[in-house]
Amino acid sequence: MNIPSAEVTKTYRRSIPNTWWLKKSSYVLFMLRELSSVFVALYALCLLSLVYAVSQGPESYAAWVAGSQSGWMILLHVVMGLFVLYHTVTWFRISGRIFGREGSGALSPAAVTALNYVIWIVISLGVMYIILS
Amino acid sequence: MADEIKLTLSRYNPDKDGEYTTQTYTIPYHNDWSILDALNHIKAELDGSISYRWSCRMAVCGSCGMMVNGTPRLTCSTYLNEFYPGEISLEPLANFPVVRDLVVDISDFMAKLTSIKPWIIRKNKKDEVDVSSEYLQTPAQMTVYRQQSLCINCTLCYAACPVYGLHPEFIGPAVIALGYRYNNDSRDEGKEERRKVLANEAGVWKCTVVGDCTEVCPKHVDPSAAIQRTKVDSAISWFFSKLTGRGE
Amino acid sequence: MEILSHDILIVGGGGAGLRAAIAISQSNPSLKTAIVSKVYPMRSHTVAAEGGSAAVLKEDDNHDLHAYDTIKGSDFLADQDAVEAFVRDATKEVIQIERWGCPWNREEDGRIAARWFGGMSRKRTLHASDKTGFHLLHALFQTSLKYDSLMRYDEWHVSALLVDDGKIAGVLAIDTRRGTFSILAARTVILCTGGVGRIYAFTSNAGILTGDGAALAYRSGAPLKDMEFIQFHPSGLLRTGILITEASRGEGGYLFNKEGKRFMENYAPTKMELAPRDIVSRSIMEEIAAKRGFEGPYGSYVHLDLRHLGEPKIMEKLPMVRELCLDFAGMDPVYEPIPIRPTMHYTMGGVHTDKDGKTPIAGLLAAGEAACVSIHGANRLGSNSLTELLVFGARAGRTAVEYASSAKPCPSERLQALAKEKMDFIQKRYIRTENGTERVGAILSELRKTMDEKVGIYRREEGLQEAIQIIQRLKDRFNRIRLTQQSKVFNTELIGAMELDNMLEVAHVVAMCAMIRKESRGGHARKDFPKRDDEQFLHHSLTFQSPDGPRRETLPVTFTKWKPEERKY
Numbered sequence: 032m033n034i035p036s037a038e039v040t041k042t043y044r045r046s047i048p049n050t051w052w053l054k055k056s057s058y059v060l061f062m063l064r065e066l067s068s069v070f071v072a073l074y075a076l077c078l079l080s081l082v083y084a085v086s087q088g089p090e091s092y093a094a095w096v097a098g099s100q101s102g103w104m105i106l107l108h109v110v111m112g113l114f115v116l117y118h119t120v121t122w123f124r125i126s127g128r129i130f131g132r133e134g135s136g137a138l139s140p141a142a143v144t145a146l147n148y149v150i151w152i153v154i155s156l157g158v159m160y161i162i163l164s
Numbered sequence: 165m166a167d168e169i170k171l172t173l174s175r176y177n178p179d180k181d182g183e184y185t186t187q188t189y190t191i192p193y194h195n196d197w198s199i200l201d202a203l204n205h206i207k208a209e210l211d212g213s214i215s216y217r218w219s220c221r222m223a224v225c226g227s228c229g230m231m232v233n234g235t236p237r238l239t240c241s242t243y244l245n246e247f248y249p250g251e252i253s254l255e256p257l258a259n260f261p262v263v264r265d266l267v268v269d270i271s272d273f274m275a276k277l278t279s280i281k282p283w284i285i286r287k288n289k290k291d292e293v294d295v296s297s298e299y300l301q302t303p304a305q306m307t308v309y310r311q312q313s314l315c316i317n318c319t320l321c322y323a324a325c326p327v328y329g330l331h332p333e334f335i336g337p338a339v340i341a342l343g344y345r346y347n348n349d350s351r352d353e354g355k356e357e358r359r360k361v362l363a364n365e366a367g368v369w370k371c372t373v374v375g376d377c378t379e380v381c382p383k384h385v386d387p388s389a390a391i392q393r394t395k396v397d398s399a400i401s402w403f404f405s406k407l408t409g410r411g412e
Numbered sequence: 413m414e415i416l417s418h419d420i421l422i423v424g425g426g427g428a429g430l431r432a433a434i435a436i437s438q439s440n441p442s443l444k445t446a447i448v449s450k451v452y453p454m455r456s457h458t459v460a461a462e463g464g465s466a467a468v469l470k471e472d473d474n475h476d477l478h479a480y481d482t483i484k485g486s487d488f489l490a491d492q493d494a495v496e497a498f499v500r501d502a503t504k505e506v507i508q509i510e511r512w513g514c515p516w517n518r519e520e521d522g523r524i525a526a527r528w529f530g531g532m533s534r535k536r537t538l539h540a541s542d543k544t545g546f547h548l549l550h551a552l553f554q555t556s557l558k559y560d561s562l563m564r565y566d567e568w569h570v571s572a573l574l575v576d577d578g579k580i581a582g583v584l585a586i587d588t589r590r591g592t593f594s595i596l597a598a599r600t601v602i603l604c605t606g607g608v609g610r611i612y613a614f615t616s617n618a619g620i621l622t623g624d625g626a627a628l629a630y631r632s633g634a635p636l637k638d639m640e641f642i643q644f645h646p647s648g649l650l651r652t653g654i655l656i657t658e659a660s661r662g663e664g665g666y667l668f669n670k671e672g673k674r675f676m677e678n679y680a681p682t683k684m685e686l687a688p689r690d691i692v693s694r695s696i697m698e699e700i701a702a703k704r705g706f707e708g709p710y711g712s713y714v715h716l717d718l719r720h721l722g723e724p725k726i727m728e729k730l731p732m733v734r735e736l737c738l739d740f741a742g743m744d745p746v747y748e749p750i751p752i753r754p755t756m757h758y759t760m761g762g763v764h765t766d767k768d769g770k771t772p773i774a775g776l777l778a779a780g781e782a783a784c785v786s787i788h789g790a791n792r793l794g795s796n797s798l799t800e801l802l803v804f805g806a807r808a809g810r811t812a813v814e815y816a817s818s819a820k821p822c823p824s825e826r827l828q829a830l831a832k833e834k835m836d837f838i839q840k841r842y843i844r845t846e847n848g849t850e851r852v853g854a855i856l857s858e859l860r861k862t863m864d865e866k867v868g869i870y871r872r873e874e875g876l877q878e879a880i881q882i883i884q885r886l887k888d889r890f891n892r893i894r895l896t897q898q899s900k901v902f903n904t905e906l907i908g909a910m911e912l913d914n915m916l917e918v919a920h921v922v923a924m925c926a927m928i929r930k931e932s933r934g935g936h937a938r939k940d941f942p943k944r945d946d947e948q949f950l951h952h953s954l955t956f957q958s959p960d961g962p963r964r965e966t967l968p969v970t971f972t973k974w975k976p977e978e979r980k981y
Contacts, residue, residue: 040590040901041178042261042269047329054234058326061374125373129392133311136304140389179591179899196651208853212905213897217451220618222654223739224546224732225455241739263589264902274452274566282554284513292511293438295504299511300522306515313515313547317454342554349513 063114064121070114077111123147167193169244170251171202173214176262184262186253187211193248199239200228203254203266216266223382226318230266231255236320236380257323259332273319276335279361280343285354305350312345312390314383321377321387327370334370335361337377337387344390347397363398371395413831414594415824418563419443419816421583421598423570423625425453427545427798428780428805429604430552431505435809437559443816446563448570448585448596450620450907453553457606457618458801461545462657462732463529464537465798467502470526473534475499476973482796483974485531485688486789487934487944489638489952492972494767494785498803505802506538514551515540517729527729528662529795531688531981537795542657542732548798565596569907570624572834573601573632573776574827580775581822583628584834588907591900593838595831599819600812602769603629603778604805607759610911611919612868613860615756616648616655625782627914629763630921634771635954637784637967639918640925641760641935643792644869646692648755649741650710656733656752658794660718660745661685663729667696668715668749669704675714683981690791690935691981693754697869706751715749722746754869758797760788760935761925764954764967769808775819779808786952789969790934841893842909848894852908855886855893859912859919862886867923872939876927883920884961890916917957924962925953946976 052058084095098104123144131140138146172188189206197205200218207214216239217227223241230239233253244252260268286292321337328334343362347355362368371391378388420436422429425447436445447453468478478499483490510516510524516538517525529537540547556562565585572584574595582597605625609617630636646667647656661667667685669675679695680687687695696714699705705712718726718733723746726734730745737745762784769777780801787800822830859882866879890913895905931945932938952967 039269040263041182042263043176043178043182043184044261045184045258047326051326051329055376057374057376057379061326061372065372125392128386128389129396132307177899177901179901207904208851208857212852212895212908213899215902215904217455219451219455219620220457220460221652222460222736224543225451225457225459225618227451227455267902270452278557281558283558284511284555293508294511295507298507298516298524301518302522303518303520305522306518310515313550314543316459316546317452346513349515351511351513 064118067114067118070111071118074111074115077108119151123151169193169202169248171199171206172251172253173266174255174262175214175265177264193244195245195248197244199230199232199242199244199252199254202244203239214266215264224316226316229257229318229320229323231258231323236323238318238320238382241382257319259323259325259329260319270319272332273317273322273336273339276339277317277342279335280339281354281358281361282342282346284346284349284352285357287353299351301350308350309345309348312341312348312385315341315345315385316383318382320380320382324376324380326374326376327372331370333366335366337391338385340368340371340394341385341387341390344394347394359398359401362394363402368394368398413828413835415827416594416596417444417821418446418596418598420445420600420602420812421596422447422602422604423449423583423628424456424604424606424780424782425449425451425553425564425566426456426604426606426780427458427549427552427801428782428808429453429456429602430549430556431802431805432602432604432779432809432812433556433562434552434559435806436813437556437562439810440813440817441559441561443561443813444563445561446565446596448565448568448583450567450569450588450624452566453556453564454550455620456549457621458545458549458798460616460618460655461548461798462542462655463659463662464527464539464544464795465506465548465802466529466532466537466793466795467506467799468499468536469503469506469524469538470534470536473536475503477533478502478536480974481531481533482787482793483789484979485791485793486787487791487979488946488950488974488976489641489789489933489969490787491767491785491970492974493970495787496972497767498785498787498800501803501807502799505799505806509548509551509802512551512555514547517541527659528686529793530658530661530686530692531683531793532795537659537662539659541728542659542730545798569910570628571838571910573628574822574830574834575632575773575776576822576826576830578774579819579822580773581827581830584831584838586907588902588904591903591906593835595827597821597824597827599821600775600777600816602808602812603763603776603782604780604801605782607762607781608915608918608922609756609759611859611863611915611922612756613857613864614648614653614753616645616653617756622911623914623918624911625778626763627917629771629773629776629778630917630955630957632773632776633957634773634776635764635956635965636918636921637761637764637952637954638786638790638925639759639761639921639955640929640953641788641790642756642867642922643689643758643760643935644693644754645689645757646696646754647716647750647752648757649736650708650713650751650753652740653755654736654740655755655757656716656736656750657730658689660716660730660733663725664721665716665718666720667692668717669699670706671704675699675704680981687981688791688793689757690937693869694937696754708751711753713751713753716752717749718745719747719749758792760784760786760790760792761922767807768811769804770811775815777808777812779804790936841913842895842906843898845894848892850889850892850894852893852895852905852912855889856912856915859883859886859915863919863922867926870937870939871926873927876923879923880920880927883916883923887916887920921955921962925955925964928964929953944979950976
C-alpha cells in the first residue's frame with residue numbers, strides 16, 4: 032500500500048538534550064543499569080586476575096590478596112558489588128517478563144523471577160559450602 | 165470566584181510564524197472533566213484556532229495521545245482532577261515531528277506498521293480466501309498472542325521510548341508487538357518473512373530494555389516483553405541456523 | 413486545480429470501506445483504487461463496536477431464522493430480499509474475516525464461539541471478547557496493507573461530490589495536513605462514511621460521525637432513506653453516553669429499577685433483557701417517567717447489574733465494559749451495578765441503495781451505516797451492523813469493479829469546471845467569512861440539544877415542528893458563520909464548519925421525516941401516534957433535497973416470505 036507523496040508541510044522537530052535521561056527516574060535507573068555492565072565487566076577482570084594469580088603459585092596469590100586489602104580496592108569492590116547486584120536484580124525481573132505468562136497452566140512473570148532468585152541462592156550456598164568445607 | 169484550572173498548550177503553526185511556543189488558557193474546573201473535555205471546551209468557547217486530534221473519546225481509537233505534564237497519555241481518559249489544583253501542560257507526543265499545535269506526523273509509524281506485514285501469511289495463498297470453514301484455534305492457542313493483539317496504535321510507546329527518539333530508524337515497540345502477535349498466531353506461517361524486519365539493527369536488537377513502552381501502554385499490551393521474547397527467539401534461531409549450516 | 417485520477421474511490425476507511433477496498437484489490441488489482449478518509453483508517457468508529465457480529469454458523473441455526481429475526485426486529489420495514497442476501501453472505505463473511513486474523517472467541521475444540529444477543533432466537537453473535545469492532549477493524553486494516561495497489565489519502569476530508577450529468581466523476585477533497593483542495597477523479601465512488609450520531613448530544617458515537625456521506629449524496633441529488641429511524645441503545649454510561657455493550661445482557665446481566673425489580677418483566681416477558689434495543693430503551697424511559705428510576709447529578713437512570721456474573725466471567729467476556737466503567741464512570745461493575753440510560757447509537761437510515769450498493773446516481777455507491785439498503789428497517793438488531801459492513805462492503809466492492817470496468821472517465825476540463833463551481837461555493841461559505849458573527853461551537857451545541865430534547869426516543873408533533881423551526885434558524889445562522897483562523901495547515905476549525913453544515917442538513921431530514929411518519933414503528937416512537945399503522949406507513953421514506961427544503965417521497969417495502977405481524981417479545 033502506498034500513500035500519495037504530497038508536498039508535505041514544514042514540521043517542527045524537537046531536539047533531545049544530552050540530559051534527557053535525567054528527566055525521569057525510570058530513565059535514570061535505565062542509565063544506571065547500562066552503566067552497571069561496565070562494573071560487571073570490571074569484576075570479571077578482577078576474577079580473571081585472581082585466577083591468573085592462583086595459577087602462578089602461592090606467592091603471586093599472596094601478593095594479589097595483599098593488593099586487594101587496600102582501602103581503595105575494598106571501596107571498588109563494594110561499588111562493583113552494588114552494581115552487579117543491581118544488574119542481577121534487573122536481569123531477573125526482565126527474565127520473568129520474557130519467560131513468564133499470565134493465565135493458568137503457565138508460570139507467571141513473578142514466579143519466573145522468584146525461581147531465578149531461588150536458583151541463585153541455591154547455587155551461592157553450594158559454592159559457599161565448597162569453599163568453606 | 166469559581167474554581168479554575170490552567171492549561172498550557174504547545175502552539176506551532178508553520179503558516180503563521182512557524183515558532184514553537186506555548187499558550188496558557190484558564191478554564192472553569194470540573195472534577196469530572198477529562199483533559200479532552202477541557203480541550204473541546206477551549207476550542208468551542210475560547211479559541212477555535214487550536215488543533216488536536218480526537219474521535220472516540222472512549223480510549224479505543226488511539227487519536228488523542230499527548231504529553232501530559234511530560235508523560236504520554238490518552239487525553240480522553242486522563243482527568244483534570246489528577247492534577248488539580250496544579251497546572252497542566254500539554255505538548256504534542258514526543259519523538260514525532262510536530263505538524264501543528266498538538267498534532268504530530270505519524271507517517272513514519274504508519275510505514276513501519278506496514279513493513280512488519282501485519283496480516284496472516286500462509287504458504288498456500290488459497291487458504292487466505294477459503295471460506296468453507298474457519299481455521300481451528302483453541303482458547304489456549306489464542307492466549308499466546310491475545311495480549312499483543314490489543315494495540316490501538318496510539319503511539320504513546322514511541323513517545324515514551326528514548327531509543328526511538330535517539331535512533332528514529334528503530335521500528336519501535338508497537339510494531340514489534342504486532343509482529344509478535346502474528347508470529348505467535350497458530351494460523352500464521354509468516355515468521356520467516358517477518359524475521360528480516362524484526363531481527364536486525366533497526367529491529368529488536370536496537371531495544372535496550374528501558375521498559376517505558378510497557379509503562380505507558382493504555383491497553384496493557386506489554387511491548388517490552390514482546391521485544392525481549394522476540395530477541396530470545398531470534399537468538400535461538402540464529403544459533404540453530406549456524407549449527408545446521410543453513411543461512412538466515 | 414490538481415487532479416488525481418483513480419478508477420475507484422472509497423470515501424471512509426472504516427469497516428465497510430476497508431472491506432470494499434479488499435474486495436476490489438483481490439478481484440482486480442489493476443484498478444487504481446484509493447481510500448480517502450478524514451481520519452487514519454484504524455481511528456474509524458468501527459473500532460468502538462463491542463458486542464459482536466451475527467451470522468449463522470451453528471448446527472441449530474439456519475438462514476431463515478436469522479432473516480426472520482432481523483425482519484421482525486425491523487418492525488417489518490426491512491426489504492426481505494436484501495435481508496435474505498445479507499444472512500446468506502454473512503456466514504461466508506465472518507469466516508473470511510477469521511481467515512484474515514480476526515481473533516473470534518473459540519469453543520474448547522477450536523471452532524468459533526457465539527453468544528446471545530437481543531432479538532436473536534439463536535446463539536449466533538460471534539465476538540472477540542467485547543472488543544469485536546476493534547479486532548474486526550484492525551484485522552481489515554492490517555489485511556488491506558498487503559495490497560500494494562491500494563492507495564490511501566489519510567486525513568483528507570471530502571467536501572463535495574462531482575457529478576456530471578447524473579454520473580459520478582469524482583470528489584473534491586481537502587488534505588487536512590496541507591489545507592489544499594484537490595480533485596480526486598474516479599469512475600466509481602463508494603460512500604462508507606458511517607452514521608450521523610453527532611447530531612445528538614447524548615450519543616455513543618465518536619466525534620467524526622457527522623453524516624458526511626449522507627449530506628454529500630443528498631446535496632448531489634441522491635435521496636436519503638428512512639432517516640427518521642434512529643436507534644437508541646439502552647445502555648449508555650451517564651454523562652458521556654459511552655456504550656456499554658448489549659453483550660453484558662447477552663452474557664446474563666440484569667436491568668433493575670429503583671425498587672429492585674427486573675422491570676423488563678412488564679414489557680417483554682419472554683425475552684426480558686434480551687428484547688430488541690428499541691423496546692428495552694423505551695422500557696427504561698417508561699420506568700424513569702413513572703419515577704421508578706434513580707436520580708443523580710447526571711439525570712435519571714436505571715441499573716445494569718453484572719455482579720452475579722462474577723469477576724472471571726466479566727474479565728473473560730466483558731473486559732472492555734469493566735475498563736470503560738473504571739475509566740469513564742469511576743466504578744467497578746464487579747462490585748457495583750452500572751448506572752445507565754439510553755444513548756443515541758445508530759442511524760438505520762442513510763443513502764438509499766439497492767442490495768448491491770447502488771444509489772440512483774450512476775457510479776455512486778454506498779455501504780455500511782452510511783447506506784440504507786434496507787436490512788434494518790425501523791430497528792436494527794444488535795450485532796447485525798458489523799456483519800452488515802462486511803457483507804455490503806464486499807458487495808459494493810464487487811459492484812464497483814464491474815461498473816468501473818465499463819464506465820468512461822470524465823474529461824479533465826469538465827472536472828475542472830465542476831470543481832470550480834464547488835470551490836467557489838466553499839470559499840464563500842466556509843473560508844471568506846470576515847463579516848460573519850456566528851461561532852461553530854454555539855450552533856453545534858444548540859443543534860445537539862434540540863435533537864436530544866425534541867427528536868429523541870419519544871417524539872410529538874409540536875416538538876418536531878419546533879425542532880424543524882430551530883434547525884432552520886440554525887441554518888440561517890450558519891450563513892453568517894465566522895472562522896477565527898484562515899491558516900491552512902491542519903485547520904480543524906474549517907473541517908468542523910464543513911461537518912456542522914453536513915449535520916444541519918441531515919438533522920433537518922431526520923426531524924422532517926419523523927414529523928411526517930405519524931405512527932410508531934421500531935426506533936421511531938410517536939407519543940401522539942403510539943400504534944404501528946401498516947395501512948398508511950408500511951413504506952420507506954425517500955427524501956430529496958429541493959430549493960424549499962427536504963422533499964419526501966415513499967418507496968414500497970419488498971416482501972418475500974414473511975407477512976407483517978404484531979411484534980411481541
